[in-house]
Amino acid sequence: MTIYRPLPEYPHLSATDTGLLSAIARGEARLTPEQGLELLTAAPLHTLGRFSDAMCRSKHGDDIRTYVIDRNINYTNICTAKCIFCAFKRAGHEHDAYTLEHEELYEKVQELSDIGGTQILMQGGMNPHLPLDWYLELLNGLRERFPHVNVHGFSPPELIEFVNFFDPPGSSLLEQVRWVLVRLKEAGMGSLPGGGGEIFAPAVRTKIGLGKCDMEAWLTVMYAAHSLGMFTSASMMYGHIEGYADRIHHMWAVREWQDKALMDFGSGEVPGSIKGDPTVKNPETGGHYLGFISWPFQPDNTALGRVPHYPTPEDLESGVSFPGDVVAKLDGSGTKDMDPNFGRRLRLSGSTEYLRTQAVSRLMLDNIYSIGSSWVTMGPHIGQTALFYGANDMGSVMMEENVVSSAGTTYCLDEAVLCRLIRDAGFTPGQRDSKYDVITTHTTKDSPDLKVTDWSAHRTQRLHIQNEAETSERVEVTVGKSDLQKTE
C-alpha cells in the first residue's frame, strides 16, 4: 500500500519549461499557483493543448473517452439566495415558481431508466419550505424504485442551507453537515455534485452570489462528504468579474482540499500518476473529488449580464486594467476596495478562453481523476475540441436542463451524437457510471452512433424543460443549431 503524498513542486522553473510540463503530464511534478497563472495568461494555446492532452493520455490512455447517461433534475426553483448570474431562481410567489411532487420526480427517473441511464443530477434552489423528511422520503423512494440509479445530489450551498433550515446538532459546521449527510446517505444519496463553486475568492463571491455559502463552507461540506467515504465533483464558473488569478486560486483550493481528503481518508497511490487511476479503482481509497468541470458564465436574462463589458470607451481612454485583475490575488486575499470599478465590468470568455482555462485546470489538478468537457455551454464542436485540451469526459446526455437554459444557452445532444463526437475525434466512446468506470465500450456496429444511417434526418429530442412545461412538454431540437445547457 502506498500512502498518498502530494507531488513535488519546482518553483524556480518557468511554467513554459517543457521539461517541467512533461514531468507534470507524466504525473511526476505539480504546478505552483504562480506557474499556473503564467500558463493561463502567457502560454501559447498550442502549448496548453499539447501538454494537457499528454497529461490526459497519461491518466486515461489513448483509446476511450467517456460520457454518462444521467438526467439533470431541478426539484425546485424556489431559492433564498440572490445570485446575480442566475435566471432560474424564484422567490416563491411567482406563477412559475415550482416544487416537484415525489411522484413527478419518480416519473422523470423512470424515463431516464428506460434509456439506460445510471445517474440523476438532482439540485434545486434552496427552498426553506421543505423539511428534512421530504428529502429522506424522496431518497428512500428513489432507492426502492431505482436501485441501479445513483443519486448525485445536493450541492454544498444546498447542504449549508439544510443546516440553517434543519438546525442539526453539532458544535461545528463540519459536525452539523455530517449529521445531515449521514441521514441523506443512509436514505440513498450516493455522491455530491460540485454546484455553487463559481469563484471561491471572497471579493468575487460576495459580489455575485448573495446569500450563498462562502468558500470555507463549500469546501467543508465536501470534506464532510469525503469523510463519509462519498465521492464528489468540483466546478468553476468564470468569465465574469473575476481576474485570472482568481481562477488559479480556485483550482489551487480544490487541489489543496483534495490533498487533505486523500491524506486523511485515502490510502491509495498517487492519483494521476498511472493509467486507470487508483483513487477510483482502489476500494481502500476514501472519499474525494472524482471530477472537475469549468465553464464560462452565460449572461442572458441575468442581472450580472447587464454589467458593462470591459473595456468601455472610458476604460480605453484612461487605459485602466480590468478591475478583476487588479483585485485578484493568488491567495484569494483581494478586496473590492482595491479598484472602484470592481464588479462593474464584465469580461466574458469565448471558446479560446474556455480551452485555455480547461487545459490549465488539467495541468493544475494533478490529483483529480477526470476533467469534463462543457459542451453544454460551449456547443458540441468546441466540446469535442476540448477532448484535446485535457478533457477525458463528455459529461452527460442532456435529457433535461433548467438552470443554464434559463440564462440563454440550450445545447441538447443525445447518446448517438455524443458517441459520434467522441469517435470523430479519434477515440472510442465509452458509457461510464458515476464512479467513472466504463460500463459499455462502443466498438461494434450496434453502437448508438453507428446505428444512425442518415445524420441529416437525425434529431435530438429534449424531453422536458421545467419552466416551459405549461407551454411545451416536448421540444425538438436540431443538433448543433439550438442551445441547451448544464447546471451550476
Ligand code: SF4
Ligand atoms: S444559482 Fe442556485 S443558489 Fe444562486 S439563486 Fe440560482 S438557484 Fe439559488
